[in-house]
Amino acid sequence: MGLQIGIVGLPNVGKSTLFNALTKNDVLAANYPFATIEPNVGVVGVPDPRLAVLGRLFKSERIVPATVSFVDIAGIVRGASEGEGLGNKFLAHIREADAICQVIRVFTDSDVHHVDGKVDPRGDLETINTELILADLQTIEKVLPRLQKEARMAKDKQPVLAAIEQAGKVLEGGTTVYAAGLDPAPLRELHLLTAKPFIYVFNVDEEELTNDQLKDELRALVAPAEAVFLDAKIESELIELSDDEALELLQSMGQQESGITQLARVGFDTLGLQTYLTAGPKEARAWTIRKGATAPEAAGVIHTDFQRGFIKAEVVSFQDLVDAGSVAEARARGKARIEGKEYVMADGDVVEFRFNV
Ligand SMILES: Nc1ncnc2c1ncn2[C@@H]1O[C@H](COP(=O)(O)OP(=O)(O)OP(=O)(O)O)[C@@H](O)[C@H]1O
């Protein structure tokens, strides 16, 4: 499952700095608006400490984490839908994304230019939201004449047309499709940006990481969507450090985990995803599935043949396996279960599939 998250925000708010920290890629992050023009795609391993434990237990040659890909695009300014700044055509690069991560500048640094002249998280959120809504309205306007014609000829097109017209009304009222809770199914082919789940990243100053009052105020601006607070500049320093040094630096700032670890976790939660694990001498690996996926569906993520030929799965929870110390001991303790086609996977299940090919 290729999970993809598109990063949006005003110019110069720290999108590329965050993206670089995420991907350890040295994409140009620069103190001038519109430093990024072409989109950059980076694949990020989702941090999961369980994998290292499994790797030791099974003496695995390598560790393969679940991945999320991030797409870094140019900044959007007020009026982008009318061609201001770089316009909004580049939003097409995130049409296929599963979720959108909006980066909002909170940090104060007079050396870093703000396109609207002042640090204003609430105003910036509104600007971006408005531009995404206008972009979606443009998408709808473009397809509407064709759809109206089709619906006159084919009755079965009418529900789709009705759903799209309703989405247009919601957007004209200034609400995103996602926030309005509209059924995404009939709208899917339009790839509306505001139909995607949103995650908000507030790019704060180091001191603000422990300012709970400020964080509560910012969180309230985007609730019920999830908010992550991080200092993108610190994140880019953390990735240069060893794990121990990074933890020490984080703890000195009152943090337990890095912002990008939080972002990966929140991304998974927002999209209703979880991971299960496989382990052997070759690799210890995490696989991404929907919450509620059944054992055959989980097998299908490894290979479609595994799903088709699914017979059964031997499942032991990560904690039971660690407590037992080996699969053999977990079996002896009755902790390794044989599960069939109906089994609903749990996060952290360590699995071996049996299948016919
Ligand atoms: N938390 C922070 N504190 C201080 N400076 C920061 C912080 N985050 C980013 N910056 C600085 O802000 C500037 C702009 O960052 P960056 O290039 O990542 O922005 P961007 O959103 O990608 O801009 P564009 O839309 O122009 O591509 C850089 O100089 C970066 O070092």
Ligand SMILES: [Mg+2]
């Ligand atoms: Mg950039």
